[in-house]
Amino acid sequence: MDSISLCVTCPNRLTGFCGALLGPDEQRDGEPSGWQRFFAVEAGAQIATRRQQSADVLVLCAGWAFRYFQLADGRRQILQFLLPGDVVSPATIFEGNYLFSAKALTEVVVSGFVRSEVRGRCATRQGVQAVLATCSIAETRDAAELATVLGRCSAEERIAYLLLRLIKRIAAGNVIRDESYPVPLRQQHIADAVGLTTVHVSRVFGLFRKRGILTMSDGILRVTDRRRLEQLGSLR
Amino acid sequence: MDSISLCVTCPNRLTGFCGALLGPDEQRDGEPSGWQRFFAVEAGAQIATRRQQSADVLVLCAGWAFRYFQLADGRRQILQFLLPGDVVSPATIFEGNYLFSAKALTEVVVSGFVRSEVRGRCATRQGVQAVLATCSIAETRDAAELATVLGRCSAEERIAYLLLRLIKRIAAGNVIRDESYPVPLRQQHIADAVGLTTVHVSRVFGLFRKRGILTMSDGILRVTDRRRLEQLGSLR
DNA sequence: CGGCAGTTTGATGTTACTCAATTTAAGTGG
DNA sequence: CCACTTAAATTGAGTAACATCAAACTGCCG
Numbered sequence: 001m002d003s004i005s006l007c008v009t010c011p012n013r014l015t016g017f018c019g020a021l022l023g024p025d026e027q028r029d030g031e032p033s034g035w036q037r038f039f040a041v042e043a044g045a046q047i048a049t050r051r052q053q054s055a056d057v058l059v060l061c062a063g064w065a066f067r068y069f070q071l072a073d074g075r076r077q078i079l080q081f082l083l084p085g086d087v088v089s090p091a092t093i094f095e096g097n098y099l100f101s102a103k104a105l106t107e108v109v110v111s112g113f114v115r116s117e118v119r120g121r122c123a124t125r126q127g128v129q130a131v132l133a134t135c136s137i138a139e140t141r142d143a144a145e146l147a148t149v150l151g152r153c154s155a156e157e158r159i160a161y162l163l164l165r166l167i168k169r170i171a172a173g174n175v176i177r178d179e180s181y182p183v184p185l186r187q188q189h190i191a192d193a194v195g196l197t198t199v200h201v202s203r204v205f206g207l208f209r210k211r212g213i214l215t216m217s218d219g220i221l222r223v224t225d226r227r228r229l230e231q232l233g234s235l236r
Numbered sequence: 237m238d239s240i241s242l243c244v245t246c247p248n249r250l251t252g253f254c255g256a257l258l259g260p261d262e263q264r265d266g267e268p269s270g271w272q273r274f275f276a277v278e279a280g281a282q283i284a285t286r287r288q289q290s291a292d293v294l295v296l297c298a299g300w301a302f303r304y305f306q307l308a309d310g311r312r313q314i315l316q317f318l319l320p321g322d323v324v325s326p327a328t329i330f331e332g333n334y335l336f337s338a339k340a341l342t343e344v345v346v347s348g349f350v351r352s353e354v355r356g357r358c359a360t361r362q363g364v365q366a367v368l369a370t371c372s373i374a375e376t377r378d379a380a381e382l383a384t385v386l387g388r389c390s391a392e393e394r395i396a397y398l399l400l401r402l403i404k405r406i407a408a409g410n411v412i413r414d415e416s417y418p419v420p421l422r423q424q425h426i427a428d429a430v431g432l433t434t435v436h437v438s439r440v441f442g443l444f445r446k447r448g449i450l451t452m453s454d455g456i457l458r459v460t461d462r463r464r465l466e467q468l469g470s471l472r
Numbered sequence: 473c474g475g476c477a478g479t480t481t482g483a484t485g486t487t488a489c490t491c492a493a494t495t496t497a498a499g500t501g502g
Numbered sequence: 503c504c505a506c507t508t509a510a511a512t513t514g515a516g517t518a519a520c521a522t523c524a525a526a527c528t529g530c531c532g
Contacts, residue, residue: 069384072472077384091376094369099377133330136372140327141335143379148305148313150386151431155520186478195387200520202480236308391488423511436488438512454497473532480527487520495512502505 017087018059020131021113021121035114040107041065047102047110048088054098056112058088063108064184067100068192078193080142081105081185083169090139093118093132106184145235150195158194159204160233163214163221179223183216253323254295256367257349257357271350276343277301283338283346284324290334292348294324299344300420303336304428314429316378317341317421319405326375329354329368342420381471386431394430395440396469399450399457415459419452 022036038061041047047065048054065082067089079100082088088110091099096115122128142165149161167181187201194201208214213225213232223229258272274297277283283301284290301318303325315336318324324346327335332351358364378401385397403417423437430437444450449461449468459465 069380069471071384071388075388077380077387079380079383091373094366095373099373100380130330136376137327137331137335140372140376140379143376143383144305144313144315144336147315147379147383147386148307150383151313152307152311188478197521198479199481199522202478203520206480235305422509433489434511435490435513438510439488442512475532476530478528478530480525482525483523485520485522487518489518490516491514493512493514495510497510498508500505500507502503 017131017135018085018111020125020128021118035117037112039110039112041104041110043104043106043108045104047104047108048098048100050098050101052098053096054089054092054115056114057092057118058102059111059113060084060086060088061109061111064105065102065108066105066189066193067102069100076192077195078189079146080139081166081189081193084173087135090132090135093122105189148235155194155196155200155204156207157232158196159190159201159208160229161235162190162194162233163223164229164233167221167223179226181221181223182219183221184219253367253371254321254347256361256364257354271353273348275346275348277340277346279340279342279344281340283340283344284334284336286334286337288334289332290325290328290351292350293328293354294338295347295349296320296322296324297345297347300341301338301344302341302425302429303338305336312428313431314425315382316375317402317425317429319409321409323371326368326371329358341425384471391430391432391436391440392443393468394432395426395437395444396465397471398426398430398469399459400465400469403457403459415462417457417459418455419457420455 037056041063043063048058050069060082062084065088066078067080067082068076068078070076080086082102087093088102089098089100093115122132149158153161163183166183167176170176170181170183187198187205190196191198191201196204205216211225211228213228214221214223216222273292277299279299284294286305296318298320301324302314303316303318304312304314306312316322318338323329324338325334325336329351358368381397385394389397399419402419403412406412406417406419423434423441426432427434427437432440441452447461447464449464450457450459452458
């Protein structure tokens with residue numbers, strides 16, 4: 001993970017965690033502010049490793065990544081896909097080492113905030129705590145929903161759930177036409193996220209294609225029957 | 237859920253969340269302090285329901301309960317078993333309504349703290365924030381580990397993991413002799429916690445018994461081969 | 473053109489589910 | 503104390519869902 005001198009603009013810095021953390025005065029392009037650093041990470045590279053000590057709080061600025069938990073024998077569970085604006089590991093705001101590992105899916109730019117500074121602002125700056133609470137609540141809700149889906153839902157339901165969650169998050173930050181979403185995932189990632197094998201993921205995609213629900217190729221997910229997808233993948 | 241006038245002593249109030257929240261001056265037996273109420277809940281009764289509005293932050297004082305998420309068709313996933321001292325739903329400290337439902341396993345005593353007061357103390361009282369952070373981190377870690385186990389582990393591993401987690405928590409607050417733990421769970425609860433059917437849970441217990449790993453009857457779990465159990469159920 | 477990573481497909485195996493019957497345990501009222 | 507009731511656990515047989523193994527196919531890049 002190389003530190004880059006070029007100052008990269010975090011496209012989502014005005015919203016979410018970054019937005020609350022940085023005052024409006026600091027949210028202009030310009031040289032790094034001293035307690036904020038930027039890193040470029042190449043596709044597929046490790047961003048963080050469980051139990052590793054971390055100097056700062058990482059926030060994803062550009063590209064896709066994922067948080068995961070790996071068992072001793074190599075099996076792994078992807079816990080969350082990370083999109084620009086997401087905190088790589090919210091727990092690092094309070095704790096020195098990572099609870100989970102994280103890897104880059106695409107080329108990625110990560111911003112690191114010095115932890116002590118972040119915590120200082122948590123105490124003093126108006127609104128940071130609220131954002132922190134919201135973020136922490138969202139994290140536990142997501143993890144618990146994932147557990148529910150993994151424990152109680154079929155392969156089709158799991159994949160439908162995952163894709164629905166993803167496209168909602170993608171749509172939140174982008175203009176979407178034709179129910180067509182950029183999703184830079186291999187079937188291996190989907191398998192690791194929903195607790196299946198790649199072979200079975202492929203079969204389910206085949207089924208979805210045959211039934212006219214969706215297709216996925218070239219990193220583009222095209223949803224052709226949103227209603228049916230939601231019948232399968234909504235938890236309510 | 238009846239409010240009880242009798243003042244019940246929360247045995248764990250000196251540790252964890254309650255301990256940090258209440259000052260040492262308030263930690264004596266006596267009449268309720270005005271912003272803290274107590275409720276008695278009978279075995280099997282609902283303590284909280286998802287999306288229900290909550291006036292206060294509930295903490296379990298006595299008995300066992302569990303948090304769960306229920307799907308529209310009745311399938312449910314138990315997310316965590318709650319022991320005395322546990323916050324029923326940590327998110328309620330910040331949010332008005334429950335993210336998850338909760339039910340009593342045994343007769344239970346729950347203590348309710350007025351939310352505004354809790355939040356006030358979060359801002360001012362030394363140490364409350366740290367405990368809150370620790371508690372929130374533990375919650376996400378547990379949920380993520382659960383997701384990993386559900387997504388990637390076999391039935392035997394799942395049950396071993398669940399029991400190991402439970403006995404660690406039980407042992408933390410009690411004197412344990414003979415690797416023998418009080419566990420007031422039906423096989424139905426275990427099934428709902430690890431994403432299996434009761435029939436299959438029964439078979440796995442039969443296997444564990446035959447192999448001399450553990451037995452469970454009359455609400456007592458007896459571990460006869462801790463090492464083998466840990467080989468199955470440890471994540472490291 | 474060959475090589476490689478990712479996907480698809482088929483055949484077969486295993487794990488866990490379903491359904492149904494039986495046993496065990498725990499009350500409950502006479 | 504004992505028949506009766508009921509909930510929980512166990513067992514067996516058959517089935518469905520998903521895994522495993524292996525081969526073929528696709529698109530891409532050097």
